[in-house]
Amino acid sequence: MSSVCELAFPCTNLNDNLEFFTSKLGFRVAQISPADDPTMAVVQRSGCAIRLEQGKFNLESATAVTLRIRCEDEELALGVEEVAPNGLRVLRVPVNPPMVLPKPIQSLIVTRAAPVDDAVAGRAGMMYTDLIPGRMGGAFIASHIAIPDGGPVNDYVHFHKIRFQLIYVKAGWVKVVYEDQGNPFIMYPGDCVMQPPQIRHRVLESSPGLEVIEIGAPAVHDTFGALEMELPNGVGKEGRLWEQQKFHFHSKSKAVVGEDGVRDLGMKAASNGVFSLKVHTFQKKHEWTVSHSEELMFFYILEGSLSFAERDEGTWTNLKAGDSCVLPATDSFQIVAETGTEVLECQVFGHRE
Known part of the structure; x- marks a missing residue:
């Protein structure tokens, strides 16, 4: 990505502003985050880049507009905000900042x-x-x-x-x-x-x-x-x-389903060992114990019902179709799946420091 300048504007409703710039003015979305509930978007047209930031600034402030210069030169991408004589705020940022991978916080x-x-x-x-x-x-x-x-x-x-x-x-x-x-x-x-x-x-x-x-x-x-x-x-x-x-x-x-009712979706090989994805189909009631040391163990109930309890606690939690859970690496769990239950299981491997 080459260097680019963006004018950053505050807004109270990102979706309304996106609709205005894309539908009425012909801008195209160049960046948006986060996908599930966006609060920031960059739209572009004819070399003009506008960054819309929901609730970012005081709309009544005279310095609400910021010129963001996305720099390839690391020496210039200091993240330091400066103010021009006319009050325009100027912020230099990296053109391609590194991805941040937080260490997982384990909890049920x-x-x-x-x-x-x-x-x-x-x-x-x-x-x-x-x-x-x-x-x-x-x-x-x-x-x-x-x-x-x-x-x-x-x-x-x-x-x-x-x-x-x-x-x-x-x-x-x-x-x-x-x-x-x-x-x-x-x-x-x-x-x-x-x-x-x-x-x-x-x-x-x-x-x-x-x-x-x-x-x-x-x-x-x-x-x-x-x-x-x-x-x-x-x-x-x-x-x-x-x-x-x-x-x-x-x-x-x-797909080929194993004799144990497990359908492996082939994700571990494709992801170079980052994660696996399996679907468990239980033709009869099944009980087992789970303990792990991975980054993530996630269950989503597709059909039927599943119950689990921490081994030393004895309090059972029941999950039905549409429910999900994360089982932390810090504990061991007893699990019971009823007949006809189908469960999507995702594991992410290894701990990143």
Whole structure:
């Protein structure tokens, strides 16, 4: 990315301002964050970049506007704010700041299913429900994302500055397209993609009642519009890596389920050992004990019910379809899954200091 200047303006409602600049003035979204409940966006047109920051400044202040100079020269990117003689604030920032990966804060987290009406409108009009409140100190985000009405999605070619990200379809279908992966394709319930860091992609269309589970790291990350790329762009070199990870599409219709009822979605190999994703289907009641030393162990109940208790406590927590939990690495748990239960399990490996 080359150096660029942005004029930063405060606003009280980011979505209203985005609609004004994109629909009425023809600007395109170049960056937005966070995806689930945006408070910042950069829009561009004809070499002009405007940064909209919700609730960032006192709107009555004469110095509410800031000129942000994104510098390639590290010596200039000091993060020091200066004020010009006319009162304009000037801030020099790195053009490509490093991604921050917080160390996970381990704790037991239980999240109950919530109606779509309680969800938050996020990027491209998608409805987000947070599945890891507190986000383990900013280390991870898991979201239930819904598109109630279906039809064409108001999305654009974009990419994420992330450690990893996955999309699992719970209900409905969604049409997507990815860089170097050929023509658009449709994902159905039980299908999943791993989006390696910075792969360009776009959501095109969905059925009414689409529901997906999205898990990624870090919790707060930037989404950039890929204004220079059109998709589809053909089929790229087989085995291409994006930051040591491969794009991976898991089709439930072609999957092999083990004798133990476990469907491994192949994410550990594709992510270069960063995380795994499995679906457990229990044909009969099953009990087992879990203890781990990983960054994340996350369960989402797709169907049926599951109960767990800390081994030394004896107090049981029951989870039903749509509920989820994070089991911390600090404890050991007894787990009971009832007959017919289906559970999505995500583990992220290793501790980052």
